[in-house]
Amino acid sequence: MRIAVLSGKGGTGKTTITSNFAVNIKNSISIDSDVEEPNLHIFMDMKDPTSEPVYTLYPTINKDLCTLCGKCGDFCNYNAIIPAKNQVVIFNESCHDCGGCKLVCPTGAITYEKREVGKIFKGTTKYNTELYYGLLNIGEMSGVKIINQLKKYSELNEETVFIDSPPGTSCATVAAVEDVDYAIIVSEPTPFGVSDMKMVVEMLREMEIPFGLIINKAGLGDDEIYDYCKDEDIEILGEVLFDKKIAELYAGGKIFSDSLPQYKNFFSDIYKNIRKKRRSL
Amino acid sequence: MKINEIVVISGKGGTGKTTLAASLIPYLKDLIIADCDVDAPDLNILLDPKIRSTYGFVGLKKAIIDPKKCIKCGLCEKHCKFFAISKDIVLSQSKCEGCGVCEFVCPVNAISMVDAIVGDLYESTTNYGDFVHARLVPGEETSGKLVAEVRKKAKALAILNNKKNIIVDGSPGIACNVISSLTGASQVIIVTEATFSGLHDLKRIHELTKKFNLKTQVVINKFDLSPNHSEMIEKYCSENNIIVGLKIPFTKKIVRSIVKKTIPSIGEKEFFKEIGFLKFIDSLTQS
Numbered sequence: 001m002r003i004a005v006l007s008g009k010g011g012t013g014k015t016t017i018t019s020n021f022a023v024n025i026k027n028s029i030s031i032d033s034d035v036e037e038p039n040l041h042i043f044m045d046m047k048d049p050t051s052e053p054v055y056t057l058y059p060t061i062n063k064d065l066c067t068l069c070g071k072c073g074d075f076c077n078y079n080a081i082i083p084a085k086n087q088v089v090i091f092n093e094s095c096h097d098c099g100g101c102k103l104v105c106p107t108g109a110i111t112y113e114k115r116e117v118g119k120i121f122k123g124t125t126k127y128n129t130e131l132y133y134g135l136l137n138i139g140e141m142s143g144v145k146i147i148n149q150l151k152k153y154s155e156l157n158e159e160t161v162f163i164d165s166p167p168g169t170s171c172a173t174v175a176a177v178e179d180v181d182y183a184i185i186v187s188e189p190t191p192f193g194v195s196d197m198k199m200v201v202e203m204l205r206e207m208e209i210p211f212g213l214i215i216n217k218a219g220l221g222d223d224e225i226y227d228y229c230k231d232e233d234i235e236i237l238g239e240v241l242f243d244k245k246i247a248e249l250y251a252g253g254k255i256f257s258d259s260l261p262q263y264k265n266f267f268s269d270i271y272k273n274i275r276k277k278r279r280s281l
Numbered sequence: 282m283k284i285n286e287i288v289v290i291s292g293k294g295g296t297g298k299t300t301l302a303a304s305l306i307p308y309l310k311d312l313i314i315a316d317c318d319v320d321a322p323d324l325n326i327l328l329d330p331k332i333r334s335t336y337g338f339v340g341l342k343k344a345i346i347d348p349k350k351c352i353k354c355g356l357c358e359k360h361c362k363f364f365a366i367s368k369d370i371v372l373s374q375s376k377c378e379g380c381g382v383c384e385f386v387c388p389v390n391a392i393s394m395v396d397a398i399v400g401d402l403y404e405s406t407t408n409y410g411d412f413v414h415a416r417l418v419p420g421e422e423t424s425g426k427l428v429a430e431v432r433k434k435a436k437a438l439a440i441l442n443n444k445k446n447i448i449v450d451g452s453p454g455i456a457c458n459v460i461s462s463l464t465g466a467s468q469v470i471i472v473t474e475a476t477f478s479g480l481h482d483l484k485r486i487h488e489l490t491k492k493f494n495l496k497t498q499v500v501i502n503k504f505d506l507s508p509n510h511s512e513m514i515e516k517y518c519s520e521n522n523i524i525v526g527l528k529i530p531f532t533k534k535i536v537r538s539i540v541k542k543t544i545p546s547i548g549e550k551e552f553f554k555e556i557g558f559l560k561f562i563d564s565l566t567q568s
Binding site for chain 2: 008009010011012015036037039042075077078096097098099100103104136138139140141142143148166167168169170171172173174175178190191192195196199200202203206207220221222244247248250251252253
């Protein structure tokens with residue numbers, strides 16, 4: 001079963017919640033698909049990871065074959081290939097690697113070269129679980145390629161997979177959560193938390209992914225989130241109270257249920273509840 | 282006149298970008314405000330904007346497959362590099378990146394590329410100046426392009442109305458929408474927090490901002506939550522010649538202010554004065 005943890009708003013506790021599930025659910029593996037700013041491996045304490053590069057392709061022109069006909073430039077919707085007077089100029093960061101320019105080139109002047117956009121790290125954590133995370137190279141526009149590559153690992157594994165997702169609701173988040181069996185939204189009871197969560201709810205409903213909510217930092221803000229869940233018939237899976245101790249443990253890169261064992265059952269109970277629900281669907 | 286465009290970003294989400302950006306607003310004169318966190322916009326919650334105009338944002342075109350013409354040959358599915366077309370030839374709108382390859386390879390012209398409205402852009406009035414904001418339809422691509430649109434509109438308003446300053450609330454991460462908010466900006470504020478993750482992510486976002494050669498200041502939020510990590514951040518900043526412009530202690534006062542939908546620096550004036558906020562404002566407007 002693949003379970004995505006996401007939030008809309010950053011900093012509500014996605015990684016905190018994912019890491020607590022990952023250490024309390026036996027035989028689970030975890031994937032950090034927040035490739036722009038991955039943090040899960042810090043909390044899970046990953047030992048000696050191995051890495052593999054992730055590539056994207058971009059076009060190069062064989063000047064001897066190119067007739068400067070301009071068809072590649074007309075086709076490209078990303079302005080990544082622009083035929084000028086004497087040569088075709090390539091802006092390879094803008095290229096989406098769709099393969100269109102090669103298809104339309106009448107003289108076969110276009111071939112593709114690969115460029116590394118980031119890496120995938122894999123290894124075993126201090127908790128003796130498997131962890132995979134992606135890391136986008138600085139200056140790259142999109143982590144979607146890495147996220148799609150990461151997903152292959154979740155498909156290979158038949159156990160439970162927890163996927164720490166990127167914040168927001170744009171293409172990277174869609175890539176991370178599509179095809180999951182269940183999504184856990186982590187939000188906080190503040191106007192910002194509720195506003196950003198609404199966008200996530202809209203996205204998950206559109207994608208037809210079942211979901212529930214964990215309220216983190218409960219007691220810190222107001223009650224708007226409870227009213228919203230009631231109106232929208234959203235299940236609250238559980239609440240983690242606002243506790244300075246938890247914040248301090250987080251600051252130090254620690255998983256809080258390790259130090260606050262009363263929370264161990266909290267996570268395994270939510271997990272059992274989700275499993276039960278999935279079976280009844 | 283040179284416009285002073287201040288961009289607030291963070292790398293890591295939830296460190297307090299919007300809280301800081303909102304708090305700066307009442308203290309900056311001749312101001313245009315822009316919210317570039319287009320897939321989680323929150324500044325509007327504190328600014329109570331009166332929307333003057335709404336524009337549909339057309340992103341890249343999207344494919345539409347006519348099932349009456351489609352012969353299910355599978356060529357489009359085979360050529361689509363974004364996995365946007367399923368084996369039974371159904372298009373996923375959110376995965377389509379609008380390249381047009383499927384339209385090109387389709388032997389029976391069953392596919393056409395059409396404009397898709399993937400967001401809204403708003404021009405609003407607030408008590409503190411004109412406000413440009415946007416909302417991307419959840420699950421959509423091209424947020425970088427929408428960010429560029431928001432900034433363009435903000436700049437046009439600044440020139441038109443002779444405003445000196447633009448404040449930009451950015452998005453988390455380091456990818457296209459962040460790159461898009463930094464291109465051509467005047468200065469950047471990186472909001473971080475005194476945690477292990479905060480430090481880790483600060484280093485990555487700073488690697489990115491370095492490429493733009495911008496005047497950069499760091500704000501350490503909740504610095505007293507872990508004095509140890511706060512020190513590590515300060516050490517990193519001094520080694521990399523970045524000014525730590527402001528340190529904000531952890532306080533429930535800020536959340537309380539946000540819950541009341543009040544700008545924290547207005548709701549908690551004394552608190553902000555005590556932490557040296559006014560001096561920080563001065564540093565943003567000195568050229």
